[in-house]
Amino acid sequence: MDLISLSPFDLSLAAGLVLLLAALSWRLHLGIERRILIAAARSTVQLVLLGLVLKVLFATTDPRLIGLLALVMLSVAGWEVMARQRRRFRGAWGYGIGALSMFLSSFSITVLALTVIIGVTPWYQPQYLIPLLGMLLGNTMNGIAVALDGLSRQAWEGRNRIEARLLLGATWSEAIADIRRDALRAGLIPITNAMTTAGLVSLPGMMTGQILAGSPPMEAAKYQLLIMFMIAGGTGLGSIAAISIGARRLFDGRHRLRLERLRVV
């Protein structure tokens, strides 16, 4: 099967669907037409830019350029995690917890996959590194954002029950244990669901893309599996890291709940 190249005209037909959706939103008073259009415009600009950047990168294989792009991706993902928190940690922690946990999980797992599993040489070859890192960051970002949001929200609302345990002599870790567990679970549900229904209900996006681009379906399935397992591992490790740091940050050395370290946005 050959790759059928999409013309700008083909894409504008598809974009017509988004316009139709925006018109419907306006007609039905949903009030999200502006956001739909901005989001569509953003994704157009971002993806075209990424296509251009990757085109240049694939040609050069300059590690510094690749590193720079990876860093930009990470910082945007860290920003996005913070932006989704209704109650953020004050100061550098608000950004740092999400970014650090994503760095720990996504980067280490991507490097592991590239060196051990796929065996690319050099391991930073952008054709593999950038898409893998992108898939991983995008998905761990979701999990970490959901988990952190659950932690800070429940701690805020559950002040009485946390302090009740502290007052009876519990350590900070015992006092927050059930909230920490809930938050982690919430962060891991999306990827668990995705793995459960993969191939039955939804055809995963990456696999679809590969098949459309002409790869043999079996190869596409194997890559999709690889990605899913990596995402599961990355989301798990990242959420655990974020929740551990976040939960610790909610308390001080005297096992006091310090909710003033959160701010409402």
Added chain:
Amino acid sequence: MAALTLSRLQPRVLAPVDLQINAGELIFISGPSGSGKSLLLRAIADLDPNQGEVLIDNRPRRSIPAPEWRRRVGLLPAESGWWADRVGDHFITAAAKTASVASTASGPSTAANATRASAAPAARATSSADPADDNADRDPAVSTALPHLLARLGFERDVLDWDIQRLSTGERQRLALARLLLNDPEVLLLDEATANLDPSNREHAEQLIDDYRRQRQAAVLWASHDPDQRQRLAQAAGGRCLVIDSGQLIPEQPF
């Protein structure tokens, strides 16, 4: 059996507080709402950041790990917190202490709590006496075994199976008191401990606290907005009444 000393202790809205509460002594504090009674009690329990020092039997607080400190200096907050669905799950600390409770109050974190319970003082009144008999006694010995505490506060044993959502404010307050005494605290910090109780239950709670104070020689610091209660109990126990006036802790005018 411990004395509590506040040395230049400073919660957020108060001037530094110096106060000595001897073992077995009862001190009431009062003052308009927002004057800082709760903040003072929270600061002593080390629940909010604060300056100054608190000593228990001349041993400074900072030399004692915070969880141990809060077990020994027990605070009953005005609004109690409940983290599980069933009443009994909040008494798990007691499971290791009282074998009879273990059957009803077992939960996933029992093992984790067992180490904590074993750290509590081993000396304890035996719970062999039928708790129902205690009501007849003029001056019953206070045991901090759970069945005994529940009976003295007017609960049947099946309260452990109750749903937290079903409890009235007063029931929560009495159960929170039982939960606190189960820890065998050496000092009691009570924040409106009987504010939501009807006269009969209030009397039971007052009696239990009084017995506990005398028999354990516990220092008691009690924030109460009820002038009648302060006068009645302070006179009976030879205690003192203090009032917070514009951030200062001063003796209350005689009634």
